[in-house]
Amino acid sequence: MVEAIVSNGDTEGAFDLIHQIQEDEMCRDALNSVIYCSVLKGFTREKKIDRAFTVYEEICDKKIELSMVMYNTLIDACARCGRMERVSNILEDMKTHHVKPNLITYSTMLKGHCQNGNIQTAFLILDQMKKDTHLKPDEIMYNSLIDGCAQNNLVEEGLRLVEEMQSEGVRPSNFTLSILVKLMNRARRLEQAFSVVDDITKKYNFKPNVHVYTNLVLACVSNQQFNRGMGVLEQMIKEHIVPDTRTYAILVRASISKGLHEQAVGMMRGALGLKGALSFLQQTVAVCPNLDNALVIETLASLADRGHAQDLAAPLLSDIRGHSSSSWVHIDAATQRKVMSQGLSPSTSRAEPAGFSGKAKGKGVHPWDRR
Numbered sequence: 001m002v003e004a005i006v007s008n009g010d011t012e013g014a015f016d017l018i019h020q021i022q023e024d025e026m027c028r029d030a031l032n033s034v035i036y037c038s039v040l041k042g043f044t045r046e047k048k049i050d051r052a053f054t055v056y057e058e059i060c061d062k063k064i065e066l067s068m069v070m071y072n073t074l075i076d077a078c079a080r081c082g083r084m085e086r087v088s089n090i091l092e093d094m095k096t097h098h099v100k101p102n103l104i105t106y107s108t109m110l111k112g113h114c115q116n117g118n119i120q121t122a123f124l125i126l127d128q129m130k131k132d133t134h135l136k137p138d139e140i141m142y143n144s145l146i147d148g149c150a151q152n153n154l155v156e157e158g159l160r161l162v163e164e165m166q167s168e169g170v171r172p173s174n175f176t177l178s179i180l181v182k183l184m185n186r187a188r189r190l191e192q193a194f195s196v197v198d199d200i201t202k203k204y205n206f207k208p209n210v211h212v213y214t215n216l217v218l219a220c221v222s223n224q225q226f227n228r229g230m231g232v233l234e235q236m237i238k239e240h241i242v243p244d245t246r247t248y249a250i251l252v253r254a255s256i257s258k259g260l261h262e263q264a265v266g267m268m269r270g271a272l273g274l275k276g277a278l279s280f281l282q283q284t285v286a287v288c289p290n291l292d293n294a295l296v297i298e299t300l301a302s303l304a305d306r307g308h309a310q311d312l313a314a315p316l317l318s319d320i321r322g323h324s325s326s327s328w329v330h331i332d333a334a335t336q337r338k339v340m341s342q343g344l345s346p347s348t349s350r351a352e353p354a355g356f357s358g359k360a361k362g363k364g365v366h367p368w369d370r371r
Helices: 002-007 011-022 033-045 049-061 068-081 084-096 103-115 119-132 139-151 155-167 174-186 190-204 210-222 226-238 245-257 261-272 293-305 309-322 333-343
Strands: none
Touching: 002 011, 002 033, 011 033, 011 049, 033 049, 033 068, 049 068, 068 084, 068 103, 084 103, 103 119, 103 139, 119 139, 139 155, 139 174, 155 174, 174 190, 174 210, 190 210, 210 226, 210 245, 226 245, 245 261, 245 293, 261 293, 261 309, 293 309, 293 333, 309 333
């Protein structure tokens, strides 16, 4: 019951239930660290660090068994809330209660310091773990450190970590590659971003996923090589990698900013599975099933604002509303009015829009708002 209440977003209610159990003579002996950890994890996910420590203090007061999972959850709470200064006290408590840190403990501390920008402290934790324990860093630890290097533009350190993880027998994954591309992008090393992806995928015999490709697209756009970014999109389609919302958002926005409005519409049509898509997007794999509704609205509004309501935005809007493949897309009334009003020619703007009937409910209602 406690776990169910936490899972449904009411951690405070779950904590209240624990207190009710404490008052029940027949049930209070059932309380253990697992039940308390459910509440502890709930407050951690909600980033309520003070409540998490309240639970911890109660566990200590009630002399409940202090588990490794509980301590790791507390450290995770500190990492999520940017309160890594409290970790030292947690480590002291662990020593007092003879609980030794494990790989997850070190990994969580390392990630927390990286997220807070304390990359040097994160490196010290790695060195300490290697020195004081028999634990070996795993992919998660290396990825956290490489991501910290990306945030701090420490390119050489990040590349050294990649070499180290491979020499230690830890295989890089697509997650590692995504971070590496981000690192190379921030250092304006576009060619190296492509070469790193190519070298690692060939060495370990796997294909880049949508996140790696999308980061490459972003790197191309950021380095003023838009056409190369379009080439990456085309490569994704050839590899049968379905682009996601972020992939299309980067390229559609870049196209519009460069005045390539027809190209932007061609990509949007491909993402929605509509006719008139760019030639290489005229296949099922190009359709983005979770395309963000907001991106479609933004595209229509941007086209209208740039004087392409009549020739590009209005036909796209019409096809979106009339095609079953995009029936889930909802275009708000304000965007529809913007597109249709700006899409009317001077002669028709003074007359009633085509299809408008004075018998319609609501005087002056535009036909697109009635559909």
